[in-house]
Amino acid sequence: MNIIRLFTYIALSIATITNASAGSLAKPEGKAILSISGKIENTNNGTAAEFDRTMLENIGLETIETTTPWYDSRVRFEGVPLDKLMQLVGATGTKMTAIALNDYVTTIPMEDFKKFKVVLALKRDGNYMPVRDKGPLFIVYPYESDPQLQSQTYYTRSAWQVAKLIIE
Secondary structure: OHHHHHHHHHHHHHHHHOEHHHOEOOOOOOOOOEEEEEOOOOEOEOOEEEEOHHHHHHHOOEEEEEOOOOOOOOEEEEEEEHHHHHHHHOOOOOEEEEEEOOOOEEEEEOHHHHHHOOEEEEEEOOEEOOHHHOOOOEEEOOHHHOHHHOOHHHHHHOOEOEEEEEEO
């Protein structure tokens, strides 16, 4: 029975991630928490790519442990590497505009994602982040990995309550 569950999980994960030959993504089964539009090749809702939490998790999560200006102690974030997410949607632009639920807007050069290993965090210290505490999605840089990341430039790129990404 465990092998059957494993194969089912693997099959669902592959289907959730992408059907690259068709240029489209699987549709979210749960509530969509992220919409990506603009210069992308792979979509699942008109000209946008929508993701629920499970779809994002199935892409694969990475962990960043760092201090931030928003928390008193070191924090462990788990999230989708933004360079991997951009590859999945077939992003062809040079910058990404993030729009938060509270209408905060920031623009980030796409080169940041690979250069600094930026994640779109779903969890903080092992728990999903609620909207009232910077969730459901938070753009996080590994601030301690490079002194230049400990500046207003990168802090302002670190949007929380992210709901939409527009590739330009």
